Amino acid sequence: MKYKIILAALMAGSFFMAKAQEKAKPEDTETWDPIPKVVTPGNTFRDAPSDAIVLFDGKNLDEWVQADDQSAAKWNVKGDILTVNKQYGNIETKHKFTNYQLHLEWRVPASITGSGQARGNSGVFLASLGKGDAGYELQVLDSYNNKTYVNGMAGSIYKQAIPLANPGRKPGEWQTYDVIWTAPVFNADGSVKSPAKATVFFNGVLVENNFELKGPTLYIGKPEYKAHGAAPIKLQAHGDKSEPLSYRNIWVREL
Numbered sequence: 406m407k408y409k410i411i412l413a414a415l416m417a418g419s420f421f422m423a424k425a426q427e428k429a430k431p432e433d434t435e436t437w438d439p440i441p442k443v444v445t446p447g448n449t450f451r452d453a454p455s456d457a458i459v460l461f462d463g464k465n466l467d468e469w470v471q472a473d474d475q476s477a478a479k480w481n482v483k484g485d486i487l488t489v490n491k492q493y494g495n496i497e498t499k500h501k502f503t504n505y506q507l508h509l510e511w512r513v514p515a516s517i518t519g520s521g522q523a524r525g526n527s528g529v530f531l532a533s534l535g536k537g538d539a540g541y542e543l544q545v546l547d548s549y550n551n552k553t554y555v556n557g558m559a560g561s562i563y564k565q566a567i568p569l570a571n572p573g574r575k576p577g578e579w580q581t582y583d584v585i586w587t588a589p590v591f592n593a594d595g596s597v598k599s600p601a602k603a604t605v606f607f608n609g610v611l612v613e614n615n616f617e618l619k620g621p622t623l624y625i626g627k628p629e630y631k632a633h634g635a636a637p638i639k640l641q642a643h644g645d646k647s648e649p650l651s652y653r654n655i656w657v658r659e660l
Contacts, residue, residue, distance in 0.1 A: 463484075491642045505660055528542040555568075
């Protein structure tokens, strides 16, 4: 009888959790303070080391595909720069990765318009888990004098981790991310053995210090893990109306 009561309680709890998720709104998981202090960054641009896999060096998109259908990547390449093409959607790497060191550089146009999340929005999905925006996102956004919820600003693990500082440069200037990504590990039954972790340097400034993710990053609702293996790295073509931003000098070292 005792076990039947416990089982009934667990089932009731699951039912009410599901109902709560159905009523969830994006604002429920937005955090607006404390606001990270502004830090002036140094020069952090760097060449790929000898053992790196070069994902983009300005020549072509041979290492990338469209995330939705795995066709050839269709973003714009010109003058050693890769620019988001929102018409075609997200792109991701052909290769899948587990633990790695990643370097990339990004730039919001000097002529950027909009505000908040509609100002140069993109994202680096440190592990892509399928179509759309499924996966673990490191936010890319103009955060120079641009107010938004702080767990959605540049350098944040989207909706999960506020950056420790805001070293963002002005629109029109190149920015760098250097990331150490530790993929989650799952037990045979699908439960979490060890969570995903991310260390992020933004323009050479530590903004995420071995942060343990609570699961994939979500726009609405609370994160939870589902077992998966190695995954591609994905770049987001966000649907806001502001001018598309650009990337360059992308490389990864498997760990």
